[in-house]
Amino acid sequence: MATEEKVYAVVPPTPGSEAYWEGANAGKLLLGHCKSCNKAFYYPRGACPMCLSTDVEMRPAKGTGTIYTYSVMRPAKPVYVIAYVTLDEGVSMMTNIVDCDPASVKIGQKVKVVFKPREDGSKIACFAPA
Amino acid sequence: MSTKGKAYIVGAYEHPTRKAPDKSLAQLHAEVAKGAIDDAGLTKDDIDGYFCAAGDTPGLGGNSFADYMGLRLKHIDTTDTGGSSYLLHVGHAAEAIAAGKCNIALITLAGRPRSEGVQTGTNPRMGNSSQPDLQYEFPYGPATANMYAMCAMRHMHQYGTTSEQLAWVKVAASHHAQYNPHAMLPKVVTVEEVVNSPMVSDPLHRLDCCVISDGGGALIVTKPEIAKTLKRPLVKVIGTGEAIKHQMGGRDLDLTFSAGRWSGKKAFDQAGVKHKDIKYASIYDSFTITVVMQLEDLGFCEVGQGGKFVSDGNLISGVGKLPFNTDGGGLCNNHPGNRGGMTKVIEAVRQLRGEAHPKVQVKNCDLALAHGTGGSLGTRHVGGTVIMERE
Numbered sequence: 001m002a003t004e005e006k007v008y009a010v011v012p013p014t015p016g017s018e019a020y021w022e023g024a025n026a027g028k029l030l031l032g033h034c035k036s037c038n039k040a041f042y043y044p045r046g047a048c049p050m051c052l053s054t055d056v057e058m059r060p061a062k063g064t065g066t067i068y069t070y071s072v073m074r075p076a077k078p079v080y081v082i083a084y085v086t087l088d089e090g091v092s093m094m095t096n097i098v099d100c101d102p103a104s105v106k107i108g109q110k111v112k113v114v115f116k117p118r119e120d121g122s123k124i125a126c127f128a129p130a
Numbered sequence: 131m132s133t134k135g136k137a138y139i140v141g142a143y144e145h146p147t148r149k150a151p152d153k154s155l156a157q158l159h160a161e162v163a164k165g166a167i168d169d170a171g172l173t174k175d176d177i178d179g180y181f182c183a184a185g186d187t188p189g190l191g192g193n194s195f196a197d198y199m200g201l202r203l204k205h206i207d208t209t210d211t212g213g214s215s216y217l218l219h220v221g222h223a224a225e226a227i228a229a230g231k232c233n234i235a236l237i238t239l240a241g242r243p244r245s246e247g248v249q250t251g252t253n254p255r256m257g258n259s260s261q262p263d264l265q266y267e268f269p270y271g272p273a274t275a276n277m278y279a280m281c282a283m284r285h286m287h288q289y290g291t292t293s294e295q296l297a298w299v300k301v302a303a304s305h306h307a308q309y310n311p312h313a314m315l316p317k318v319v320t321v322e323e324v325v326n327s328p329m330v331s332d333p334l335h336r337l338d339c340c341v342i343s344d345g346g347g348a349l350i351v352t353k354p355e356i357a358k359t360l361k362r363p364l365v366k367v368i369g370t371g372e373a374i375k376h377q378m379g380g381r382d383l384d385l386t387f388s389a390g391r392w393s394g395k396k397a398f399d400q401a402g403v404k405h406k407d408i409k410y411a412s413i414y415d416s417f418t419i420t421v422v423m424q425l426e427d428l429g430f431c432e433v434g435q436g437g438k439f440v441s442d443g444n445l446i447s448g449v450g451k452l453p454f455n456t457d458g459g460g461l462c463n464n465h466p467g468n469r470g471g472m473t474k475v476i477e478a479v480r481q482l483r484g485e486a487h488p489k490v491q492v493k494n495c496d497l498a499l500a501h502g503t504g505g506s507l508g509t510r511h512v513g514g515t516v517i518m519e520r521e
Contacts, residue, residue, distance in 0.1 A: 011256075011265035021265075032379065041379025043266035049379035069287070069385055071279035071331045073271060075252045082276045084383060091380035094267050094509075107287045124269055 004078040006096070008118040016046045019058055025122045029113045030058040031089060042091045063113035064088050064130060072102040081105050085127050099128035134400055137224035138357035139365045139518065141170030141350030142479040144457075144472075146312050148464060150344040151245040156198045158240035158346045159187070163199055166348035171360050172234065177350075179205040179232030181223055183215035186241050186467045195238070205232035211372075212504025213414060213469035215239075216349070217514030220475060221370030223351040233353055240346030241467015250342045250468050251275040252330065267509065274416070274468075275339060277508025279331035281385040282419035286333060288386055288434065291422065293333055295437030297324035299418035300337050300461050302445035307458025309487040314341045315462040324418075338418040340460035340470070347472040349479075363483040369401025369517035376510035386434075388420075388503050389513030390427035397499070397515035398429070405430055408517075409495045410481045411452055412474035414502030415459040421445075424501055425452075428515065447490040456481065456490035471502040475516060482520040496520040 013021050020043075023030040032044035036053035044058050070083035081097040083105070097105050098116060111127035118124050143165030150158060159182075167174055180203050184191030191208030205226050209218055216239050223235035243250055251274045257264050285291045301321055307313040319337060327337040357364055373392035377383045398405075411430070415421045422436035430452060431439035444450035457463045457477040460470045478498040480486045486495075498518050505511035 006271075008269040009256075011268050012259050013265060014260065014262070017265060039379075039381070041381060043263060043380070045262060045379075050381075068383060069280040069284035071276045071283055071333075072329075073252070073273065073276045073331050074329050076271065080271055082270055082272060082280065084280065084385070086383065092377065092383040093380055094270050094272065096270050107283065118269065 005116070006078055006080050008116060008124045010118050010120050010122070017044065020044050021122065023058065024115060024125050027115055029061045029063050029125045031061045031091060033057050033059040040089045040091050042093045062088050065111055065127065067097065067105065067107055067109045067111055068092055069107055070097060070105050083127070085111055096126045097128070098126045131228060132400060133224040133228045133370070134368050135366055136228040136353065137351050137367045138354060139220070139349055139367065139475070139479050140352050140357050140360050140362050141166035141172065142476045143169050144347045144464065144476045145345040145466065147345050148312065148314050148343040149244050150242055155240055155242060156195060158242065159195050159238045160199050162240060162346040162348035163236055163238050166236065166350050170350040170362060172350065174200065175202070176234050177201055177236045178203055179223060179226055179235035181207045181219035181235055181237040183239065184208045184210040185212065186239060186469065211512035211514070213416070214471045214502045214504030214512050214514035215469065216472040216475060217500060217502050217516050218372050218512070220349065220351060220367060220516045221372065221514070224367050224370060227351065227353045233356060235351040237349040237351065238346065239348070239467060239469055239472040241469060242344040243468050244342050244344045248342065251339050263509070272508065274506065275334060276331040277506045278417040278419055279334045281423065281507045282333050284385045285419060285423065289437065291437035293325045294321050295441050296338055296418040296422060297321040298440045298442065299415065299421045299445065300324045302440070302443060303415060303455050303459045303461040305446045306456045306490050307462035309489040310458045310463055313458040313463040314343055334417055334419065340416050340465045341462070342468070343464050343466055345464055345466035347466065347476050349475060364521035365479050365482045366519045366521050367516065368519045369397035371396025371400070371515045372512060374510070374512045385508060386423070388423050388427050388507050389511055390424045390501055390503065390515065393513035393515040394428035394501065397517050401517040403497060403517065407497050408499050410456070410478065410492045410498040411454045412478045412498070412500040413454050414470040414474055415455055415461045416470060418461070420503070420507065421454070423507065424503065428501055447492055453490070453492050456486050469504070471504065471514060474500040474502050478518055482518055
């Protein structure tokens, strides 16, 4: 078990992305959703990457998924596990796997969203074993 | 409009430096430009087209560098796709020449990450916060090494690729680097040494990663009428391709292949040649996994069989079926500016001219391929492929 926890960097939101970070801070993982072609996407953005419709909104994800791939970043202090998680909604996102021994992480493992602190005290979505 | 055979590479130069604390970035660009112009037997004033990548030519991508070098131009193109830029530039130069926009094109790359202390592979680099993906990725610590490591991890999971198979890529590169007096890492290594080197980002070890070096390179591309008046062997561009791969809003995530699947097909279709006829291949080797994936994507072996294909010295000149990166590649020789596309073209030109080191020169090398990707295989990238023929 990692003894020291990573504190996450804050990248300033861009116009339209504030709601994503407000959601994370309130414990909700939000996905982009296109109301025109009715598809979910990640990361959320102002234009649907399938059809370029700007009739888009953010909708909460269930917060559960499966590890598609990962890697343990050994030179980092603290060591962290970067990963892509495929959410049950069918879209994948880059994230970190936390609250477990990095050596125990496996492709195909079921995970659930947890929220970890950023440098300014707000929160960011990470995933822990389900 | 097919540009097949409408352009020749008549000048190629790789800067011998691997660490240049006392040279500016612009000085390095000028030195490689001079080297390639001299190699072609031309003069600076013959250049009327300039191709560079905005990422290694700060100051409105090329404006300042064309000014620094005193270039008088009819055509400028500062396409930047990362390390593959210079492969794309060869194709773009061929198109510009075929369209009559310029006659003699100069392509330059330079960089000095080693002198600047850039921890290229392990340090996540913060970009511009207007880059749309940045806020959703940067906080999680994406560095070059762990992005490619995630590709390797998935490739192993899906296809059974092993660390030992990846190590063979480095072993082959090191066999070539021993003959290159400028190589940063000229020592021959074994599979055991690679897999026993320190783990950087699972499953990639230190010796699965390329070097960080200063330096650069340049090319001169021109039309057939001019190429045939010069005293250099004729290296004809017969096929080029470029393609982008991303994740389509997280719906198309597949880290087991690269855009080379598409750029390679375009280049092969245009060239009208078969894989078995390619005598030499320069394959961008930012990491060992990069080579395995790209060889599959280009069609040199079946999907998922890249690990087996590179094993047992199959990439070693004089030993295997597909000699690759006979300068030692990015893994052992040089990775100027963290951008590997330029040196890939240069070594392919050396091979086609018969000017590679005699110990690694491929016999009767009349057909060669250079390929690379720019950006990250772990997120979004652009592949560029160039097929060249010795006339």
